[in-house]
Amino acid sequence: NTMLISTPQTTTKIMAELIPGKALAKNVRSSLPAEGQRESFTHDGITIESLNLHHGRQRAPPVENLGFLVTIGKLKVLHVGDTEANIQEFALNNLVKEHIDIALLPYWMLTSRSWANSIDEVIGAKRIVAMHIPNEDAPAAYFDPAPDYESMKALILKRVPNALVLEPGESIRVVNPLPNEQRKPAN
Numbered sequence: 001n002t003m004l005i006s007t008p009q010t011t012t013k014i015m016a017e018l019i020p021g022k023a024l025a026k027n028v029r030s031s032l033p034a035e036g037q038r039e040s041f042t043h044d045g046i047t048i049e050s051l052n053l054h055h056g057r058q059r060a061p062p063v064e065n066l067g068f069l070v071t072i073g074k075l076k077v078l079h080v081g082d083t084e085a086n087i088q089e090f091a092l093n094n095l096v097k098e099h100i101d102i103a104l105l106p107y108w109m110l111t112s113r114s115w116a117n118s119i120d121e122v123i124g125a126k127r128i129v130a131m132h133i134p135n136e137d138a139p140a141a142y143f144d145p146a147p148d149y150e151s152m153k154a155l156i157l158k159r160v161p162n163a164l165v166l167e168p169g170e171s172i173r174v175v176n177p178l179p180n181e182q183r184k185p186a187n
């Protein structure tokens with residue numbers, strides 16, 4: 001009963017190569033709304049809104065990327081994927097009005113001084129979780145602008161002090177977020 005929502009690039013490839021006999025085709029949805037627009041899906045009481053957050057304008061061939069705003073009960077989680085959208089492009093999504101509980105953001109947004117200074121105004125999440133941090137043994141170039149793994153974590157926390165940087169295998173548990181009418185935007 002699981003639903004897969006992804007870009008047309010991805011769903012086309014999955015339908016052609018991975019779904020034998022198209023048995024699961026009814027569970028696959030393509031989405032690529034215009035930038036600043038959303039497409040909404042509901043499945044088993046979960047609402048998923050897809051956002052077109054580009055993966056970089058200079059990539060050849062272009063790679064489609066979606067962000068997702070997922071609402072489960074009273075909990076709102078934002079996952080931005082591998083976006084390279086800038087602050088102005090991101091602001092088109094008007095996410096700050098969503099009262100997001102948790103935003104999963106790639107490290108390159110959290111190590112950028114301009115992004116770190118704009119996260120509250122553009123996203124306004126109560127909690128930021130760093131993602132896509134390279135493994136400890138990754139090549140040094142992967143840690144740019146930091147020289148290594150520990151320095152990368154330190155830089156994230158310097159720029160976004162309330163960010164959560166999980167260690168490999170570590171997890172968090174989210175319990176009882178406030179009802180929408182009691183939420184306040186993040187400061």
